[in-house]
Amino acid sequence: MAGLIILGFFLIVALAAPLLADSRGLSPxxxxxxxxxxxxxxxxxxxxxxxxxxxxLTIWGSxxxxxxxxxxxxxxxxxxxxxxxxxxxxxxxxxxxxxxFTDWFLVIPFLPLAxxxxxxxxxxxxxxxxxxxxxxxxxTARLVRAQTLSVKERPYVERARALGAGDWHLITRHxxxxxxxxxxxxxxxVVAIAILxxxxxxxxxxxxxxxxxxxxxxxxxxxxxxASRGAWWWLLxxxxxxxxxxxxxxxxGYALDEILNPRLRRR
Amino acid sequence: MSxxxxxxxxxxxxxxxxxxxxxxxxxxxxxxxxxxxxATTARAVDGVDLEVARGEIVALAGESGCGKTTLAxxxxxxxxxxxxxxxxxxxxxxxxxxxxxxxxxxxxxQDPTGALNPRQTIYESVAEGLRIHKVSGEEDVLxxxxxxxxxxxxPERFFLLYPHEVSGGQRQRVVIAGALALEPEMIVxxxxxxxxxxxxxxxxxxxxxxxxxxxxxxxxxxxHDLGLAWTVADRVAVMYLGRIVEVGPxxxxxxxxxxxxxxxxxxxxxxxxxxxxGRSILLGEPPDxxxxxxxxxxxxxxxxxxxxxxxxxxxxxxxxTEVPLLREIRPAHFVACHLA
Numbered sequence: 001m002a003g004l005i006i007l008g009f010f011l012i013v014a015l016a017a018p019l020l021a022d023s024r025g026l027s028p029x030x031x032x033x034x035x036x037x038x039x040x041x042x043x044x045x046x047x048x049x050x051x052x053x054x055x056x057l058t059i060w061g062s063x064x065x066x067x068x069x070x071x072x073x074x075x076x077x078x079x080x081x082x083x084x085x086x087x088x089x090x091x092x093x094x095x096x097x098x099x100x101f102t103d104w105f106l107v108i109p110f111l112p113l114a115x116x117x118x119x120x121x122x123x124x125x126x127x128x129x130x131x132x133x134x135x136x137x138x139x140t141a142r143l144v145r146a147q148t149l150s151v152k153e154r155p156y157v158e159r160a161r162a163l164g165a166g167d168w169h170l171i172t173r174h175x176x177x178x179x180x181x182x183x184x185x186x187x188x189x190v191v192a193i194a195i196l197x198x199x200x201x202x203x204x205x206x207x208x209x210x211x212x213x214x215x216x217x218x219x220x221x222x223x224x225x226x227a228s229r230g231a232w233w234w235l236l237x238x239x240x241x242x243x244x245x246x247x248x249x250x251x252x253g254y255a256l257d258e259i260l261n262p263r264l265r266r267r
Numbered sequence: 268m269s270x271x272x273x274x275x276x277x278x279x280x281x282x283x284x285x286x287x288x289x290x291x292x293x294x295x296x297x298x299x300x301x302x303x304x305x306a307t308t309a310r311a312v313d314g315v316d317l318e319v320a321r322g323e324i325v326a327l328a329g330e331s332g333c334g335k336t337t338l339a340x341x342x343x344x345x346x347x348x349x350x351x352x353x354x355x356x357x358x359x360x361x362x363x364x365x366x367x368x369x370x371x372x373x374x375x376x377q378d379p380t381g382a383l384n385p386r387q388t389i390y391e392s393v394a395e396g397l398r399i400h401k402v403s404g405e406e407d408v409l410x411x412x413x414x415x416x417x418x419x420x421x422p423e424r425f426f427l428l429y430p431h432e433v434s435g436g437q438r439q440r441v442v443i444a445g446a447l448a449l450e451p452e453m454i455v456x457x458x459x460x461x462x463x464x465x466x467x468x469x470x471x472x473x474x475x476x477x478x479x480x481x482x483x484x485x486x487x488x489x490x491h492d493l494g495l496a497w498t499v500a501d502r503v504a505v506m507y508l509g510r511i512v513e514v515g516p517x518x519x520x521x522x523x524x525x526x527x528x529x530x531x532x533x534x535x536x537x538x539x540x541x542x543x544x545g546r547s548i549l550l551g552e553p554p555d556x557x558x559x560x561x562x563x564x565x566x567x568x569x570x571x572x573x574x575x576x577x578x579x580x581x582x583x584x585x586x587x588t589e590v591p592l593l594r595e596i597r598p599a600h601f602v603a604c605h606l607a
Binding site: 154155156158159160161162163164165166169173174177178 | 387
């Protein structure tokens, strides 16, 4: 519940960003404040070293952070679900091949792979979504495969088969609807990871340089020496926002898991 | 060698099973493979011949693990036979005919709760076959008719209910309606009433009998319950460890059984008036399809062998070495026993 409220708050902020803060405040040219002004009435969260309002940056940053989080998760879910269902449903050598491929992705350390991919593909919003999407699906694939293995042995799948159903019918009408709740619960947990990944990559300077996300703000703050100059107001707002959003997604994910996973229900 | 029966059927057999074998191999670990150990193979169905005539009800009886459900699933093409042939309407069933076959031959399952997708309404479950086979006509009219034929009236009342909202007996009727929607010629029912309350068992069996009389359906009913076989079947086939050991008209098989295994099964059936004092409880190891005894597969547990009657007849050796084949002892009544 608390998770949903926090999430709702950030979603509204992201959607209403143009109403809450003037986007001209994002450009160094349009900056109106002084250099590293501490929080004041005009700039409730102070300004950065270019005189931009940290509040404005944080509000607009929520859009990019959440957007990357959602799209990267969607991509990861699609890959994970397709591979998981195909492997679990078809079995045999196809399953072995797909799962070894998944394991291969699973054991590659995320950060080096992401850094390599991001530097090959170049720094853009689309590429960062792609990088996070194609590095975060293996867990989902394994989960979905396990659930598919369980669902495909259920008698109603056999009944549909005996009625003459083909693979496509079985997968779309029986397997997917019964695997979907699990995919959905997992999605929410993956969003949190995707947002953190985006922050990490942006902080390392691999994000889209033209768009402000929370990770980018942190990168600017770090490079601008916010810590040594005592400008806590520069680091704290994006940092707290990230922590809250990740926490909120995780809480929702666990709550959903508890609702959808019958084995956890009576605890 | 075939087990033809007259039954109540007219015309040729709808379904013929010829020397069908189905085996399952245990998972062979890498270690065992490297050590040259072979995987254990369970011969669940081990050379079965069976026929079902048009309009005939055949009960396939046997204890748990005898392969009767595997035989039913193999007939439906749900497990791949190792060898043998299934003929439908006189023609061997090939893989590409399977879809059409599954329109003509429907299956009813043991557990109606599991056999219905909990996320689909009853309407969707019944309409599923119609959609798969792209049957022409008004879908809701066909679904209504199928539900009504299966005894769910008024059918419209059930359209939007989910399986968990109706009783177990009604769920089995929904499964039957789903089969009837395709106007099949035959239904293979795997333990259709064993998961139901005793009070609704009779209703479902009566429904199956009525369907045979109304539509001329052939039925193959898999059951562990000889009493049930007695009630509904024209012919009974008794299966032991993957083979049919006795087959014949229900009345004849159940009142004058020829195989010691059938006799033993009947003696533990209270309705059959089994003489409790002299009844022979089966001794020995429970059957294991991974280790089928040579010769007559029943000989390690056979009361006739244990009592020494087989030895008196000089059959002990033959029992251990020669597989008994089905022989017609009485008209249309076949038995696979050296002693019969």
